[in-house]
Amino acid sequence: MTALLREVIGDVLRQARTAQGRTLREVSDDARVSLGYLSEVERGRKEASSELLSAICSALDVPMSRVLTNAGEVLEHAEREADTRAASAANIDVSTKVVIPQVVSMAVA
Structure with a gap:
């Protein structure tokens, strides 16, 4: 499951706050x-409005x-990891490129 935006923003805000001590x-x-x-915002439990986010960023x-x-x-990064895990689970090599040939119409006489 991918992280929610509110959880990621909360983590980023917490990291900024703790980095400042x-x-x-x-x-x-x-x-x-x-x-x-x-x-609650830092723990990703509340979605910060743009006004609230602006006030926190200013602070x-x-x-x-x-x-x-x-x-x-x-x-x-989380989405890429999820895609890689899904491809691995399906035994698909994500680096493999598939070439699909062009469809050629054939006239029948």
Whole structure:
């Protein structure tokens, strides 16, 4: 199962906060978001609105574009892994290229 966007964004936000050595309380105060709600966003249990995400990013002094880009990269990696696992489970070599010949019409006399 692929990760949900809200879970990945929560992880990216948590990583940014912990990299700065900040507590949930500090960021929630700066973002003017309740500590409980910020915790739920970081754990991927709540979907942050664009306004809330903007406030959290501002409090962390991290551009929202960077948060979304990082989340997109994590999702892309997870999707590729899932595709590889599915191909392995079906015993398909994903590096093999298949050439399908062109259909040729033949006239019957």
